Amino acid sequence: MIDLTIIIPVYNVEDYLEECLDSVVQISDVSMQVICIDDCSTDSSYYILQRYREQYPIEIYVNEQNRGLAYTRNVGLQYAIGRYVMFVDSDDYINPSVISSFIKKMKSDELDLLYFDVEEFINGNRNIEVITKRKRKYSYPIKCGLDIFDLMVKKGEMFGCVWDGMYRKEFLSKHNLQFLDGILHEDIPFTFAALLNASKVGVMLETGYYYRQRSGSILHQPNYLKRARGLIIGYAQMICTWNYISTKMDLSEYESSINRYLDSIVSMIETNYLEGCSGDCEDAIVNHFMTNFRINTYRKLKEIVGSGLLQEMEKYKRVSLYGAGNIAKKVLPFLASEGIEVSAIFVTDIENNPNTMNGIPVLQYETKYGNEYDAIVVAVSQQLQKAIVDRLLELNYQGKIITLTV
Structure with a gap:
C-alpha cells in the first residue's frame, strides 16, 4: 500500500506552484501519490502541472468549473489511495526532510492524526518576514482527539487548519470526514470533527509546513x-x-x-x-x-450595566464613547436601543481609526473636547480599560466615567 497521498488544490498560483511542487517531489524514503486538482486556473498553473507530470508521477485532475477549495480537496480525497493523507495549498510548500519521520510516527503509534509545526511567512515584493505564531510551544502526550482538543484550547494552540496535520485515510473514510462545499473557513469544522472522532492523536514539534501569507489569496481579501x-x-x-x-x-x-x-x-x-x-x-x-x-x-x-446605571445615563445631556473597535461597535447600537444618544467617539490615536462610526465623528481625545461631555463610556477590552481610565483622570476629565465590555 502507498504510504502517503498529498492533495494539492491549484488555482492561479503560477508564481508559487513550482516552489510547492519542488518541495513535494523531494520527499524520499516514502511511497507517495501526489494528486493535483486544477480548479479552472486562468493563468499558466495547468501548464506548469503538465510540465512536472512529464518528469514526476503526478496525477492531474481538472474541475469542470471553478468550485473552490473545499470541493477541490474532496475531489482529492475521492482519488486518494495512500495510507495517510496530507493537504497542501499550492502557494505554500512543505519540509520534505521530515515527512518520512512523520510516517514512521503514524505507523509506530497507530495514530489517526498527527500534528506538526507550521512556519508562517509574509510574501512581499522584495523580502520575506518569517512569523512563528503557528508553532506550538507545548508538548502533548499521545491521547484521544478530545483530550488533545481540550489541552490545545486551554493552551491557546488550537489552530483549526488542515495543513498542519497528517491524517489516516481509513479514519477519514470511516467517519465520512469531508469539507463543507461552497464556504470559506472550511478547515475549522473539518478539524473539529476530526479531533472529536479521533482515537489516537500525536503532536511532533518539528516544522513540516511553510504557510505563505499573500494579499491575493482567498483569506486575505x-x-x-x-x-x-x-x-x-x-x-x-x-x-x-x-x-x-x-x-x-x-x-x-x-x-x-x-x-x-x-x-x-x-x-x-x-x-x-x-x-x-x-x-x-x-x-x-x-x-x-x-x-x-x-x-x-x-x-x-x-x-452588566443594570437598570440603575441606564437610568442615570439617561440624565446626561451629552454622552461620548471612548473606543472605535469591535467592542465599541457593539456598545454603540446598544446605547441607541436604550435611548442614549452618543454624540462623539474618542480614541487615543486618530491615525489608525475611521473618521466616523455610524455617522458619529471619531476624534483624538483632548481635554478641551472631553470636558464638553457629561459622561464617557469606555468601550474597550478589559486589558485596556485601566490605562484608558487612568489617562482620562490624568488629563483631568471632570465627568462620569463608565466602563463597558462584552
Whole structure:
C-alpha cells in the first residue's frame, strides 16, 4: 500500500506552484501519490502541472468549473489511495526532510492524526518576514482527539487548519470526514470533527509546513460577509458534530473547552460582520445569525450595566464613547436601543481609526473636547480599560466615567 497521498488544490498560483511542487517531489524514503486538482486556473498553473507530470508521477485532475477549495480537496480525497493523507495549498510548500519521520510516527503509534509545526511567512515584493505564531510551544502526550482538543484550547494552540496535520485515510473514510462545499473557513469544522472522532492523536514539534501569507489569496481579501457566512455554516456543522458525538459518549468533561472554542468562532463571525456590514445585509443566513446574536449581546450588556446605571445615563445631556473597535461597535447600537444618544467617539490615536462610526465623528481625545461631555463610556477590552481610565483622570476629565465590555 502507498504510504502517503498529498492533495494539492491549484488555482492561479503560477508564481508559487513550482516552489510547492519542488518541495513535494523531494520527499524520499516514502511511497507517495501526489494528486493535483486544477480548479479552472486562468493563468499558466495547468501548464506548469503538465510540465512536472512529464518528469514526476503526478496525477492531474481538472474541475469542470471553478468550485473552490473545499470541493477541490474532496475531489482529492475521492482519488486518494495512500495510507495517510496530507493537504497542501499550492502557494505554500512543505519540509520534505521530515515527512518520512512523520510516517514512521503514524505507523509506530497507530495514530489517526498527527500534528506538526507550521512556519508562517509574509510574501512581499522584495523580502520575506518569517512569523512563528503557528508553532506550538507545548508538548502533548499521545491521547484521544478530545483530550488533545481540550489541552490545545486551554493552551491557546488550537489552530483549526488542515495543513498542519497528517491524517489516516481509513479514519477519514470511516467517519465520512469531508469539507463543507461552497464556504470559506472550511478547515475549522473539518478539524473539529476530526479531533472529536479521533482515537489516537500525536503532536511532533518539528516544522513540516511553510504557510505563505499573500494579499491575493482567498483569506486575505476583504470578503467579510462571505467569511462570516462560511463561519456561521461551519459553526452550525460543529454544533451538529458535538450533538451527534454526545449521543455516543459523555462529553461533559470537555464541555468547557468546546464552548470556549465555539465562542471564539462566534467572535470571528462578529468581527467579519462588523467589518463587512454596518447594518442589515442582503445575506439571509448572516442577517438571521447576527440578529439573534445582537439580541443576546444586548441582553448581556443590559445585565452588566443594570437598570440603575441606564437610568442615570439617561440624565446626561451629552454622552461620548471612548473606543472605535469591535467592542465599541457593539456598545454603540446598544446605547441607541436604550435611548442614549452618543454624540462623539474618542480614541487615543486618530491615525489608525475611521473618521466616523455610524455617522458619529471619531476624534483624538483632548481635554478641551472631553470636558464638553457629561459622561464617557469606555468601550474597550478589559486589558485596556485601566490605562484608558487612568489617562482620562490624568488629563483631568471632570465627568462620569463608565466602563463597558462584552
